[in-house]
Amino acid sequence: MSKHPVSRPPLAVIILAAGLGTRMKSDVPKVLHEVCGRPMLAYVIDAALTLSPERLVIVTGPEHDEIAAMLPVGCERAVQHERLGTGDAVRSGLGALEGFDGDVMVLYGDVPLVHAEFVAGLLRRHHDGAASATLTTARLADPSHYGRIVRDEDGGMVCIVEYKDAAEDQREIDEINVGLYVFRSEALRPALARLRGDNAQGELYLTDVIHQLLEDGLIVATFESDDEEMCMGVNSRVELAIVSAAMRYRLLERLMLAGVTVEDPGTTYVDWGVEVGRDTLLRANTHLLGRTTVGAGSEVGPGSFLRDAFVGDHARVVTSHLCECVIGSRCSVGPFAYIRPNTVLAEGAKAGTFVEIKNSRIGERSRVPHLSYVGDAIVGCDSNIAAGNITANYDGFEKHATHIGDNVRTGSDTTIVAPVTVGDGAFTAAGSVITEDVPPGALGVARGRQRNIEGYAERLAARRRRGSADRDDS
Numbered sequence: 001m002s003k004h005p006v007s008r009p010p011l012a013v014i015i016l017a018a019g020l021g022t023r024m025k026s027d028v029p030k031v032l033h034e035v036c037g038r039p040m041l042a043y044v045i046d047a048a049l050t051l052s053p054e055r056l057v058i059v060t061g062p063e064h065d066e067i068a069a070m071l072p073v074g075c076e077r078a079v080q081h082e083r084l085g086t087g088d089a090v091r092s093g094l095g096a097l098e099g100f101d102g103d104v105m106v107l108y109g110d111v112p113l114v115h116a117e118f119v120a121g122l123l124r125r126h127h128d129g130a131a132s133a134t135l136t137t138a139r140l141a142d143p144s145h146y147g148r149i150v151r152d153e154d155g156g157m158v159c160i161v162e163y164k165d166a167a168e169d170q171r172e173i174d175e176i177n178v179g180l181y182v183f184r185s186e187a188l189r190p191a192l193a194r195l196r197g198d199n200a201q202g203e204l205y206l207t208d209v210i211h212q213l214l215e216d217g218l219i220v221a222t223f224e225s226d227d228e229e230m231c232m233g234v235n236s237r238v239e240l241a242i243v244s245a246a247m248r249y250r251l252l253e254r255l256m257l258a259g260v261t262v263e264d265p266g267t268t269y270v271d272w273g274v275e276v277g278r279d280t281l282l283r284a285n286t287h288l289l290g291r292t293t294v295g296a297g298s299e300v301g302p303g304s305f306l307r308d309a310f311v312g313d314h315a316r317v318v319t320s321h322l323c324e325c326v327i328g329s330r331c332s333v334g335p336f337a338y339i340r341p342n343t344v345l346a347e348g349a350k351a352g353t354f355v356e357i358k359n360s361r362i363g364e365r366s367r368v369p370h371l372s373y374v375g376d377a378i379v380g381c382d383s384n385i386a387a388g389n390i391t392a393n394y395d396g397f398e399k400h401a402t403h404i405g406d407n408v409r410t411g412s413d414t415t416i417v418a419p420v421t422v423g424d425g426a427f428t429a430a431g432s433v434i435t436e437d438v439p440p441g442a443l444g445v446a447r448g449r450q451r452n453i454e455g456y457a458e459r460l461a462a463r464r465r466r467g468s469a470d471r472d473d474s
């Protein structure tokens, strides 16, 4: 359903994403480089979708099947066969819009900080100005390599001159072309057909369309953005880092406004889509990446790294590395724990210092407090795995499972050689190598019995004395 009053012309959006991204020096298409864990193109598509356009066309190169694969439902792909410039890319996009009559918004896929509010404002400005084209401009302290807006003495728009084509005095201009436009389709089509590549890059510049429309006496409006950050295009990895930092701060700001305390935003890294509940404290040097969710009233960090992790409410994750795991409410993790894929800590469980757990379930209130490796194990509730326990889960060929029941108390330095089951309420003696099942309630002892050799020290001393007497004689 369109958000615009019925009197508005239909809207199509074309997003340009076919560029070679040469300055990225990469084998990955530029628009798939990630900003906060997500291809930059996805943000531009999001902004376009908020306008509920009739058509949404993404222009890609012919080899860009990876881009096609990430497009959400409702997006169409148009292929630009040769990279002849942004004007040619829009031509390719319009190829998919044959017969379309209305407004055509053109966005660049490498401007990922563009957002819903801005594109809505641009469209409004376009309608209010009854223009054939409306383009976004900005005044930048450092106009860098952007196309410059050339105006006449009365401030009227004349043309856009690309940095590479600009004369020295034109390079002094601080008003730039952001690369977000709306055109009337009937004005855009013929102007594109007339483009020539007689410029420094030998390309068909979309920006030259503006000059042509003005020459034809059509109205071109400008929409100035005061959000310098939003206007940034990503052409190199330096710009990728700057834009990523801005996006990250935007995401953190959203969390803070929703009731999350971020101790040090400068060292807290959150990916797009990460959720954190209210009254949770994110301490310094913390990464929450991928599809990570943290509940309410929890504390994460300092120095924690979570990727695709779910953490419940009132949990603590201190200086630890977590990946593809579920940490229940009121759990305690770390410091220095490594929680690997397919691990579940049920409510109130603990994985303490120098503990590694993978593909295991630790039951409610069970504890693995120190120096242990638990792999392919199911531990019941209220059990305690003492210091330095190892599940020997791999026999050199296959992984085997360990089952530890409820209310189990293992002794320190127990090695559990899987497959094995330790029954409910059972114990193991410290230093045991458990190779057989321990029945419920039993104590498994599997270690050499201690033997004390009385008077050993005296015998040793006597032997040493004899040895030195022999040497003196020789």
Ligand code: UD1
Residues within 6 Å of the ligand: 016, 017, 018, 019, 020, 059, 080, 082, 083, 084, 085, 086, 087, 088, 089, 108, 109, 110, 111, 145, 146, 147, 148, 160, 162, 176, 177, 178, 179, 204, 205, 206, 207, 232, 233, 235
């Ligand atoms: C472009 C503008 C410049 C503006 C800047 C804003 C032109 C000629 N110049 O320059 O005025 O200040 O953006 O960021 O438009 N693309 C294609 N096919 C092509 C070439 C490019 O799809 O043949 C796509 C790219 O993938 C990219 C976008 O168009 O998403 C912009 O192209 P890019 O080469 O980055 O243009 P800039 O030099 O940044």
Ligand code: CA
Residues within 6 Å of the ligand: 108, 110, 233, 234, 235
């Ligand atoms: Ca660019």
